[in-house]
Amino acid sequence: MDFESSERAIAPRREDALPATAAAAVKVVIVGGFGVGKTTLVGSVSEIRPLTTEETMTQAGVGVDDTAGVERKTSTTVAMDFGRISINEELVLYLFGTPGQERFWFLWRGLFEGALGAVVLVDTRRLEVSFDVIGRLEERGVPFVVAVNSFPDAPEHPLEELRSALDLPASVPLVFCDARRRDSSRDVLMTLMRYLHSLAAAPEAS
Numbered sequence: 060m061d062f063e064s065s066e067r068a069i070a071p072r073r074e075d076a077l078p079a080t081a082a083a084a085v086k087v088v089i090v091g092g093f094g095v096g097k098t099t100l101v102g103s104v105s106e107i108r109p110l111t112t113e114e115t116m117t118q119a120g121v122g123v124d125d126t127a128g129v130e131r132k133t134s135t136t137v138a139m140d141f142g143r144i145s146i147n148e149e150l151v152l153y154l155f156g157t158p159g160q161e162r163f164w165f166l167w168r169g170l171f172e173g174a175l176g177a178v179v180l181v182d183t184r185r186l187e188v189s190f191d192v193i194g195r196l197e198e199r200g201v202p203f204v205v206a207v208n209s210f211p212d213a214p215e216h217p218l219e220e221l222r223s224a225l226d227l228p229a230s231v232p233l234v235f236c237d238a239r240r241r242d243s244s245r246d247v248l249m250t251l252m253r254y255l256h257s258l259a260a261a262p263e264a265s
Contacts, residue, residue, distance in 0.1 A: 080148040086173050087251065089140070089156040090196070091180035092188030096208040096238035097156040098140050100180065104244035105142025105154065139170055144248065152248060176255050177203040178247055180238065183213045186224055193225065204232040204254055206247045 089097045102109045140156030155170050171177075177196055181189045189205075196203045207221060216224075222233050232250050237243040 078145055078148065078151070081145070081151045083149060084151045084153055085175050085252075086153050086155065087248065088170055088174045088177040088201075089154060089180065090177050090192050090203075091157075092182070092185060092192060095180040095182045095185075095188075097180055100178075100208075100236075100238035100244045100247070101140040101142040101154050101156045103239055103241050104144050104248065106145060107143050110139075110141040144245065146249070146252065152252075154248075171199065171201060174201065176251050177201050178251055179203050179205045180208050180236075181205060181221075181225070182208055182210060183216060183221070184210065186221075189225060193227075202255055202258055204234065204247070204251045206234050206236040206238075206250075209235065209237045 089100055091097050098111055102111070139158070140154070142154040142156075144152050144154065146152060155174070157170050179189060179192055179196065193203075193205075205225065205227060207218075218233050218235070222229075225233075227233060232254050234247060234250055236247045
């Protein structure tokens, strides 16, 4: 066996290497119901080639997975998505996208280990799939922001109406986004970081 060529094969690409100036890393989890755009967000904003675990949907999911509103979706995340983005020269975010189908939610425990916060993606066509997601975060005590992902055929509602429908406290940030756009996805992550900073600073202010 050619060990030299083997080592070259598994060496990280230069563009995937962690910046030398990075001094701190934060784990962030991207959550939401099935088909809300988690894989899209991680892929659009990641500065490295994202790791995805998407598989083709099969007949095994018929009658088990709720595909209402996303009937044309042909693949699904079965483990996680992973990406990375540098917020500045010293701070790096590691992004972990969770599976949206309930039968894979048992994986959440491991994915949330060590996470400082989360982004909840919602689709206005299927707000009801977000209720359990938000409830689980609240039970775990994980700080989160909510991002309303834009879909061409999705109904539009003012943020305050959506806040009421989702029963969100006024303190939880709620924003619109387009998960396909890097700048929009980055803005969502910056909203989360500002929220986490405000929570950390609150005890000092009091």
